[in-house]
Amino acid sequence: MARHKFNGGIFIKNPYPIDKIKIVPAPLPSKVVLPLQQRIGEEAKPCVRVGERVFTGQIIAKTEDDFCVPIHASISGTVVAIDKQLTPHHSGLKSGCITIESDGKDEWIDTNFGINFLRSSKKTLIEHIQKSGIVGLGGAGFPTHTKLNNLKNCHTLIINGTECEPGISCDDALMQNYPQEVMRGIEILLHICGAKHVIIAIEDDKQVAFEALLKYLHNDKIKLQKIPTKYTSGAEKLLIKALLNIEIPSNSFAVEQGVLCQNVATTKAIFDAVELGRPLVSRIVTVTGSAVETVDNYTVRLGASFAHIVNLSKPNTNLHSVRMGGMMMGVDVDNLETMICKITNCIFVNNRQKPIKTQGCIRCGQCNLVCPVNLLPQQLYWYAKNENIDKSLDYNLLDCIECRCCDYVCPSHISLAAYFVFTKALHANKVKEQNKVNIARERFEYRKYRLARNKKEHAEMMAAKKAQLKQKMADDKTQKDKIAAAIERVKKNTKNNDDTSI
Amino acid sequence: MLDSVLIFSLLALSLGLILGYAAVKFKVKGNPLVDQIDAILPQTQCGQCDYPGCRPYAIAIASGEAAINQCPPGGQEGVDALAKLLNVETLPLNDTYGETKPEHVAFVDETLCIGCTLCIQACPVDAFLGAPKMMTTVIEDECTGCDLCIPVCPVDCIHIKIIPSTLTAFASNIDEVKNG
Ligand code: SF4
Ligand code: SF4
Ligand code: SF4
Ligand code: SF4
Numbered sequence: 274m275a276r277h278k279f280n281g282g283i284f285i286k287n288p289y290p291i292d293k294i295k296i297v298p299a300p301l302p303s304k305v306v307l308p309l310q311q312r313i314g315e316e317a318k319p320c321v322r323v324g325e326r327v328f329t330g331q332i333i334a335k336t337e338d339d340f341c342v343p344i345h346a347s348i349s350g351t352v353v354a355i356d357k358q359l360t361p362h363h364s365g366l367k368s369g370c371i372t373i374e375s376d377g378k379d380e381w382i383d384t385n386f387g388i389n390f391l392r393s394s395k396k397t398l399i400e401h402i403q404k405s406g407i408v409g410l411g412g413a414g415f416p417t418h419t420k421l422n423n424l425k426n427c428h429t430l431i432i433n434g435t436e437c438e439p440g441i442s443c444d445d446a447l448m449q450n451y452p453q454e455v456m457r458g459i460e461i462l463l464h465i466c467g468a469k470h471v472i473i474a475i476e477d478d479k480q481v482a483f484e485a486l487l488k489y490l491h492n493d494k495i496k497l498q499k500i501p502t503k504y505t506s507g508a509e510k511l512l513i514k515a516l517l518n519i520e521i522p523s524n525s526f527a528v529e530q531g532v533l534c535q536n537v538a539t540t541k542a543i544f545d546a547v548e549l550g551r552p553l554v555s556r557i558v559t560v561t562g563s564a565v566e567t568v569d570n571y572t573v574r575l576g577a578s579f580a581h582i583v584n585l586s587k588p589n590t591n592l593h594s595v596r597m598g599g600m601m602m603g604v605d606v607d608n609l610e611t612m613i614c615k616i617t618n619c620i621f622v623n624n625r626q627k628p629i630k631t632q633g634c635i636r637c638g639q640c641n642l643v644c645p646v647n648l649l650p651q652q653l654y655w656y657a658k659n660e661n662i663d664k665s666l667d668y669n670l671l672d673c674i675e676c677r678c679c680d681y682v683c684p685s686h687i688s689l690a691a692y693f694v695f696t697k698a699l700h701a702n703k704v705k706e707q708n709k710v711n712i713a714r715e716r717f718e719y720r721k722y723r724l725a726r727n728k729k730e731h732a733e734m735m736a737a738k739k740a741q742l743k744q745k746m747a748d749d750k751t752q753k754d755k756i757a758a759a760i761e762r763v764k765k766n767t768k769n770n771d772d773t774s775i
Numbered sequence: 776m777l778d779s780v781l782i783f784s785l786l787a788l789s790l791g792l793i794l795g796y797a798a799v800k801f802k803v804k805g806n807p808l809v810d811q812i813d814a815i816l817p818q819t820q821c822g823q824c825d826y827p828g829c830r831p832y833a834i835a836i837a838s839g840e841a842a843i844n845q846c847p848p849g850g851q852e853g854v855d856a857l858a859k860l861l862n863v864e865t866l867p868l869n870d871t872y873g874e875t876k877p878e879h880v881a882f883v884d885e886t887l888c889i890g891c892t893l894c895i896q897a898c899p900v901d902a903f904l905g906a907p908k909m910m911t912t913v914i915e916d917e918c919t920g921c922d923l924c925i926p927v928c929p930v931d932c933i934h935i936k937i938i939p940s941t942l943t944a945f946a947s948n949i950d951e952v953k954n955g
Contacts, residue, residue, distance in 0.1 A: 713818035713919045716900040717828055723901075 281645040282503045282511075283678050285439040288600075289561045289568045294446045294481070296557060296570050299585060301379055305347050305576030306612040307333070308360045309369040312414040314340035316369055325352050328382040330552050333371055342406045342416055346373055347554040347574040349380040361597045361611050363604045370612075373576070387550035390461045398465050398547065405546035406553045406615075411444075411507070411536035412437050412598055414616040417543070420535075421465055423528045429517060430468040431534045432459055434475040434482065435500065435507035438599025441619040443557040444537050446570040448475070448482035451541050456489040458540035461547050463494065466533050471495040472516055473537075476502040504601065505645045505676045509534045523672045538618075558613060560586040562622040564593050573613055579620050580609035588622055596621040601677045632685040640679035640689060646672050650679040650689045657692040662700050670696055808837045815856045819848040820899035821921035823873045828899060842866065847873040848920075879935045880918040881925065885910050887932035894924040894933060 309317045317334035321327055327346040335343040353374045357367040390398060403418035411433060432455075436444050448455060459471060471492075475483050477499040486497060500506055500515060510521045513532055521527050527534055535543075538557065545551045554575055561568040566587040573582050579595065596603040597617055609622075640650035648669055656664040670693060677690040812833040819829070824845040826832035835841035836857070843857040844866040851868050858865035868875070881902075883894070888910040895903040895911060902918040905911025913924075913933075925933050 709916075709919075710818045712917065713820065713900050714813070714829070716902075716917060717818065717820045717830075720899060720901050 280647055281643045281678065282505045283643050283681055284502070285504050285601075285681070287439045289440060289563070291442060291568050294442055294449055294570065296446050296450050296572055297585065299571045299573040299577070299582050301348060301375060301377065302574055302577035302581050303375050303377075304353075304578075305373050305375070305574060306358060306578075307344055307347065307371050307373070307576040308358075308612065308614055309334050309344065309371065310360065311341050311408065311416070312616070313416075314338040317341060317344050319355050319369075319371055321352050321371070323352050323355055326350070326376075327352060327373060328380050330382045330384060330554060333373075340416055340419055342403055342408060342418070344371070345406050345552045345554055347576050348373060348375045349378055350375040359607070359611065361604050361606050361614065361617070365607075384550040387548050390464055390547050395465050398461065402543060402546060404552070405542075407539060407542050407546060408553075408615050409536055410538035410542060410556060410615060410618070412602070412616055412618050417535070417539055420526075420528050420533065423526065424466055424531075424533055425529055426531045427466040427468045427528075427533050428470070428531045429533070430459070430462055430466055430471045431512060431516060431532060432462075432471065432473040432537055432540055433507060433509070433512060433534055434473055434479070434486075434537045435512065436476065437507040437618070438601050438603075439504060440561050440600055440621070441559050442561075442568075443559045443570050443618050445479050445482050446559075447538050447541060447557055448479070449485050452482075452485040452489050454541045454544045455486065455537050456491075456495075457548065458542075458544035459495060460492070461543055462533070462535060462540060463492075468533065469494065473497045474500050474512060474516060476500060476506075478502045505674070505678060508645070508674055508676065510674075511645055523669070553615065556613070556615065556617070558582060558617055559619040560622065561619065562593075562596075564588050564591060564622045564624045575614060576612050578609060579606070579611050579613065582613075583609055583620060583622055586622075589624070592625040593622050594625045596623070601681070602675060629686045631687050634685055634687060637684060639682040639684065643678040643682050645676060645678060646674055648673055650693075654687065654689050654692055657696040660696065660699060662696060662703060665693075665696050666700065670700070673697070806834075806837060809833045811860055812836050812857065815849070815853060815860060816846060817848045817853060817919075819919040819921045821848060821919075821923060822899075823847050825872070836861075842869065844869045845872045847875050850875040876920075877937050879920045879937045880915050881913050881920065881922065881933050882915070882936050883910070883912050884932040884934065885912060887930050888912075889930055891929055893927045893929065897924045897927045899923060 309319070311317070315336055315338045317336045319334045321333045326349075327333055328349045329346060331346045332343045333346050333352070335341075350373050352371060354372040356370065356372075358370040359365070360368050360370070362368075388397070388401060393401075399418050399421045402421065403416070407417045409415045409417060434444060434448055436442065459473070463471060471494055473486060473495065475486070475497065483497060483499065490497065498516065500512075505511055506515060509527055513519055513521060513527055513534065517532065519530060519532065521530055521532075542553050546553070555572055556575065557570050557572050559568070559570050560583055565583065566589070569586055571582045571585065579597075593609075595606050595609060595611070597606055597611070598604055598619060600621055603619070603621065634651065634654065636651060638651060640654075644650055653665060653668045653670060653673070656668065657670070673690070673693045675690050675694055679689045680687070683689060809830070813830050816829040816833055822828065824832045824841070826835055826841070829846075832841060832846065836843055843861065843863070844854045846853055847868065847870075854868055855865050888905075890905065890908045890910050892905060892907050892911060895905060899921060900917055900919055902914050903911050903924070904914055920935070922935065925935070
């Protein structure tokens with residue numbers, strides 16, 4: 274059991290438990306839609322055209338941006354559209370997507386580019402991981418190669434085997450079914466980061482997964498550790514606090530403190546990429562909720578629609594509300610046509626319920642007790658509601674991890690976290706705008722200075738020229754005088770000579 | 776008696792000297808009110824306020840020469856912020872100076888551009904890059920969207936481009952949150 278702990282957090286029972294966790298392979302989808310925008314960085318640019326035939330695993334879009342990974346076709350077939358579509362994002366804005374229609378053959382590009390990691394340099398491996406399109410599969414989607422590149426004096430590697438939220442079981446299923454691959458993946462990561470210790474963190478309710486991994490544990494550097502099944506203990510910084518008692522400040526990353534944290538699914542994806550040469554084209558997704566008959570985990574190609582796997586779980590015919598990700602931090606989506614992307618770890622399909630009416634804050638202080646990062650949501654709510662950014666920042670708004678523990682316990686059903694997300698976005702926009710304004714002011718002032726300088730330089734140049742001319746004229750004059758004097762002298766001399774000759 | 780008078784007069788003298796020195800040494804440079812007003816103005820530098828840029832307008836407001844509601848890019852929000860700073864009643868934006876347009880930048884249709892460089896001279900923030908008789912282009916990140924370059928182009932090849940909201944720069948709707 275973990276020695277240290279963090280304050281707050283909540284215990285939530287899995288509302289839809291499964292007796293025996295298994296992975297069901299979903300059939301090949303007839304069509305996939307692959308978004309070009311990743312979590313951070315710029316939108317990838319397509320490098321295929323409509324009508325072009327693509328193979329599974331072929332790169333179809335990429336960017337120069339160092340944060341981003343290329344996008345791979347997840348099935349073989351024909352590109353039928355490159356256009357803007359709705360993606361699972363809480364903005365409801367459309368973004369660029371590539372649509373591929375399957376030819377049903379699933380023909381791969383040549384995947385014989387697996388490499389022997391023990392004989393490869395750190396740089397080659399990281400580049401290979403980037404080329405294989407691997408991002409954090411835990412739900413945040415942070416690019417793995419960026420983490421690896423920013424690593425400083427890594428001492429500990431943490432493999433996060435905790436489900437980030439109650440109700441999700443895809444990582445559990447992965448550990449039970451692919452323990453050997455996960456362990457190989459860990460060896461690869463260890464080779465890259467050179468850490469002294471590895472801790473695999475597993476929640477204490479995942480006994481089967483624990484034993485499965487234990488069977489393949491042959492390295493004394495690696496330690497399996499159970500942690501309490503408490504919500505938000507899977508969050509990177511809190512996990513680090515619980516395991517190592519190291520606090521990562523809000524403006525810094527774990528990798529800067531020598532701790533590398535990787536999710537188990539990402540670790541397996543790294544194994545697939547390095548040993549098998551397969552880019553990331555599929556993932557395991559949990560389908561759960563009150564409106565489906567069987568709760569299960571499916572391996573599915575990226576870009577397939579939610580409906581593709583939800584139908585395998587036999588949903589009822591009621592009106593549904595669909596949510597991607599966990600019940601706490603997920604994103605509501607409009608319908609089941611939404612595509613599965615790299616960060617889709619879970620799909621909740623619930624019977625639609627009337628929204629609960631919110632009431633005013635009664636200052637009960639419940640929210641203050643559960644906040645895992647020790648904020649005061651009650652105070653913060655007050656300022657966020659009035660869009661008071663400065664005061665919110667004073668109350669450490671930027672530390673909020675948007676876990677919604679505060680919402681969960683609030684007797685007035687206030688969506689506290691939504692206010693904090695909004696205020697954070699306001700702050701980010703303000704900072705961006707302020708930067709732009711400052712640049713404009715500076716450039717305007719510089720232009721004024723430049724024009725004045727040009728004018729002055731021009732005037733100085735003219736003055737100098739004038740002076741030069743004058744000097745020259747003056748010089749000319751002395752020259753002329755000299756010549757005149759000489760002539761005079763000569764004349765005089767000749768005259769004298771004449772005088773003497775006579 | 777005499778020595779205490781002496782001590783106190785020396786003390787007064789030295790303190791006076793220190794204060795006098797500090798007043799000269801740490802004098803606030805420039806006009807702080809103008810700086811504060813200038814900080815609120817949007818720095819589009821478009822001249823719609825009838826002054827040749829935001830700072831000149833800030834100076835005019837500070838001296839009481841101009842009203843606070845003449846800056847269309849700043850919008851009503853800007854007027855309100857100025858009113859708050861100056862502690863006066865806010866005014867509605869005066870639309871004779873123009874209307875607030877959506878956030879945009881200028882771009883040059885490079886196939887038409889003849890490289891006359893008139894736009895380079897018109898731009899208040901040096902956002903143009905180009906060479907005579909070749910072509911010019913706008914550095915998008917530096918453009919403030921003041922539109923001053925559009926009328927000077929002899930072949931009308933400068934157009935405006937509205938900046939669409941993207942997934943990475945997005946603020947949710949607070950009203951939805953409040954009513955949800
Ligand atoms: S959402 Fe933010 S304020 Fe609320 S409990 Fe989580 S971290 Fe604390
Ligand atoms: S839990 Fe809800 S009602 Fe209680 S103090 Fe926090 S915001 Fe107010
Ligand atoms: S109208 Fe506004 S943005 Fe334009 S120059 Fe005047 S103060 Fe600046
Ligand atoms: S490029 Fe045109 S619109 Fe943009 S700042 Fe310069 S003059 Fe104004």
